[in-house]
Every structure is written in C-alpha cells, then in structure tokens.
Amino acid sequence: MAQQKSVKQRNAKNRTNDEQQQQMNGPNNNYSNTRHSSKQSRAGTTTSSSSSWKQSVFQGLALSVVFFFLASYLITDTWLWGYKGKYTNMRYWFPAKQIVLTQKELALYDGSDPKKNIYLAIKGEVFDVTAGRPYYSKGGGYGFFSGKDASRAYTTGCFQTHLTHDLRGLTAEQLADIDGWASFYRNHPKYFKVGTVILDPINPASPIPEDCNQPVSPKPSS
Numbered sequence: 060m061a062q063q064k065s066v067k068q069r070n071a072k073n074r075t076n077d078e079q080q081q082q083m084n085g086p087n088n089n090y091s092n093t094r095h096s097s098k099q100s101r102a103g104t105t106t107s108s109s110s111s112w113k114q115s116v117f118q119g120l121a122l123s124v125v126f127f128f129l130a131s132y133l134i135t136d137t138w139l140w141g142y143k144g145k146y147t148n149m150r151y152w153f154p155a156k157q158i159v160l161t162q163k164e165l166a167l168y169d170g171s172d173p174k175k176n177i178y179l180a181i182k183g184e185v186f187d188v189t190a191g192r193p194y195y196s197k198g199g200g201y202g203f204f205s206g207k208d209a210s211r212a213y214t215t216g217c218f219q220t221h222l223t224h225d226l227r228g229l230t231a232e233q234l235a236d237i238d239g240w241a242s243f244y245r246n247h248p249k250y251f252k253v254g255t256v257i258l259d260p261i262n263p264a265s266p267i268p269e270d271c272n273q274p275v276s277p278k279p280s281s
C-alpha cells in the first residue's frame with residue numbers, strides 16, 4: 060500500500076514536471092526537446108561535413124594555383140608560362156587617367172626630350188610608347204611615328220610622305236591594317252593608351268597623298 064502510494068506520488072511529481080516543461084515550451088510542442096536535439100545533432104553533422112568538403116575544395120584549388128605558378132617558373136623561367144600581353148600590363152588593371160591633347164601638345168612628346176614620355180597616335184588614339192624608347196626616340200628606327208598621328212604610314216610604309224592622319228583613298232584592307240597597329244599598341248605588355256588627340260580636319264580639296272610605292276608616271280619630256 061505504502062509502495063503504491065509512493066509510485067502514485069512519483070507519477071504525480073513527474074506529471075507536474077512535464078506540465079511545467081510544456082508551459083515553458085508552449086502548447087503543441089510535445090517531445091520537442093527530444094526531436095530538437097536529434098535534429099541539432101543531424102544538422103551539426105551536415106554542417107561539419109559540408110564545411111570540411113568546402114575546405115578540401117579550397118585547399119585543392121590553392122595547391123593547384125601554387126603548382127601552376129611554380130611549374131611555370133621552373134619550366135619557362137616566367138610565372139605565366141611565357142605569356143606577355145595586355146593582362147601582364149599593370150595599366151590594364153590600373154588604367155591611366157585619359158587625356159585629350161591637341162596635335163601641338165602631342166608634338167611635345169616626340170621622343171626628342173629624354174626626360175619626357177613618348178606618345179604616338181593612331182586614328183586619334185594616343186599611346187604611351189616610352190617603354191620602346193630605342194624605337195621611338197629621335198633618330199630611333201621608328202622615331203618618325205612619335206609625337207603625331209601618322210596612321211597612313213602604318214599601312215603604306217611611306218615613312219616620309221605619309222606621316223599624316225589623312226586616310227582618304229585607302230582600301231578596306233589598308234584600313235584594317237591600321238586598326239591592327241592600334242590593337243598592337245592597345246594590347247602591348249608595355250605600351251598603353253593615355254587618351255585621344257583632336258585632329259585637324261582634312262581639307263577635302265587637298266590632294267590625296269601620293270603612294271610612295273607606286274612608280275611615279277614618267278614626266279613628258281620636253
């Protein structure tokens with residue numbers, strides 16, 4: 060009898076504890092603790108496995124990058140497998156502030172002053188070619204291109220008579236040729252675009268520059 064009483068008392072006590080727990084958790088939340096903790100442990104396992112998966116992917120990538128550069132350096136003596144182009148030019152990533160020059164201003168950068176940068180222009184785009192000073196300084200192999208827009212000469216090769224931006228009479232192929240030179244400077248690992256030049260309009264009444272490669276028609280003898 061005493062045993063029955065103590066069992067009843069224990070059950071009553073447990074019920075009171077359960078009721079208190081339910082009040083704290085709110086209604087309709089039976090067994091929430093048990094469920095919660097099992098969910099938590101499952102979530103914990105998923106999070107930790109996904110984060111360790113991410114970590115190994117990251118480590119794999121980092122190792123590949125290191126391997127890429129090291130192998131390149133060991134095999135080619137360069138960090139990028141010998142690649143030299145616009146992407147290795149810091150100006151591609153940090154472009155220079157673009158300027159607008161008159162033809163007179165552009166002429167100041169013709170390579171005659173060793174302390175000044177050297178600029179040249181193609182179809183109005185101005186490029187800094189200081190890195191190629193041996194070519195573009197006064198007396199250099201291609202010094203006649205400096206300080207001006209001599210687009211025409213880039214395709215005709217008339218380095219004395221075609222140092223002009225007058226493109227009249229050129230074929231589509233020749234014009235494409237000039238564009239090719241502009242991209243050469245644009246995508247060069249050491250040259251870069253600095254801005255534009257305002258070009259004087261070409262007088263349509265002026266004669267088209269004569270092609271230096273064509274035989275000059277013999278003058279009628281007197």
Ligand code: HEM
Pocket residue numbers: 191194201212213214215216217
């Ligand atoms: C329309 C004709 C031509 C034009 C517009 C032209 C233009 C140029 C330019 C702008 C450069 C400098 C490249 C730089 O800044 O790195 C250059 C370099 C050079 N050109 Fe010409 N060129 C022409 C014809 C020729 C011819 C016919 C020869 C050969 C007989 C030649 C031989 C060279 C050589 C050896 C270099 C140096 C290449 C180097 O060391 O990277 N070019 N040319």
